[in-house]
Amino acid sequence: MKKHDQDVMKRHNRRTVFELIKKHHPLSRADIAKRTGMSPTTVSRIAFELMEQGYLSESDQAAASTGLGRKSTLIGLVNTAVLSVGIELDRHRASIGILDLQGSVLCTCKLARQAEESPEETISRISAAIEELVQRNAVDRTRIIGIGIGLPGIINNDKGDVVFSVQLGWKNVRLAERLTELTGIRTAVDNELKAKALAEHLKGAAVGSRRTAILGLGSGVGSALILEGEVYRGGMNSAGEIGHITVDPGGMMCECGKAGCLQTFINIRSLLSEAGKVRRVHKIEEIFAAREAGERWAVHLIERALTYMAIAINNLVCMYNPDSVILCGELPDKFPEIYGEIEALCSSHIVWEPLRGSFRIHRSELSEWGVVIGSGLLSQNRFFQL
Structure with missing residues (x-):
């Protein structure tokens, strides 16, 4: 049992050092020891093992001089190791x-x-x-x-x-x-x-955020939540399926088999279907063009969709109290002007008043990839x- 506990601790320490270097490289051994609380001997052993496996390398660049006048070598990631x-x-x-x-x-x-x-x-x-x-x-x-x-x-x-x-x-x-x-x-x-959400937390708009909600708007409507650096999953990994919240029991049929799901007022397929009752359209761009031209049906359809997008944000904010909400998906990617319109709706009357100003709306920094x-x-x- 003792051997097992030691192995678990070693693996934990190796992963801690590796993730620290991955996030902040290059670092000196002394800096790693200071940030992790591990002994310099432990840090040196782990660094040597990871360098032997090809994940890390020592750089020719030297860290700042120590009080003894010596310079410490920096350790960095080998980006293409895996x-x-x-x-x-x-x-x-x-x-x-x-x-x-x-x-x-x-x-x-x-x-x-x-x-x-x-x-x-x-x-x-x-x-x-x-x-x-x-x-x-x-x-x-x-x-x-x-x-x-x-x-x-x-x-x-x-x-x-x-x-x-x-x-x-x-x-x-x-x-x-x-x-x-x-x-x-x-x-x-x-x-x-x-x-x-994982990508935005590690490399995008959620870096440094403690509670981030991501709202995807496109072929479907969904969300994800990052709490203290971890993706919140729920019992069946189904947390965030906000698109299938019922907002109108007598509303349109959703492809999931229920009536009046939130996404039936927002997603591209539903917008095209509704537009088809007025005239034949094949692409979402045609609806936005008709709106730009002032055609009443298109103005109504898009403004209704924007209102329900703001309602989705309000629901996420009321449930999870995030400090950031990131919008992503085909609709905001293709039509970036909707960011400002959604923000205006949230700040004017959609979001519950005590929570206005408690969060910021961000664009995804990673776009389609x-x-x-x-x-x-x-x-x-x-x-x-x-």
């Missing part, structure tokens, strides 16, 4: 990227997907696309330690199963198991906004935990 594949899977596409240890995207590709594709067909095509991306960019495949996939829906992130995804029409799909079989690379799966980055970092985290 690589990972990050994937965002949605109704009509898969976006794929290969990331280094810092979460920088080295190369990418996009794969068009038909809504009626079977899970097996989609998974096989993703496997082939990964291999093509590796070959085309001469990536050292032996350095790829994992694949991470973010997609909309309820995900069993421990097993990597898609429990239910309305947007994809998938139910009980063993995604991680099947992609691992095809590629030979360990695969992790999570809800796409939880993956993006946020889920890819978060998914790739998720697979790296799994690898280093193991």
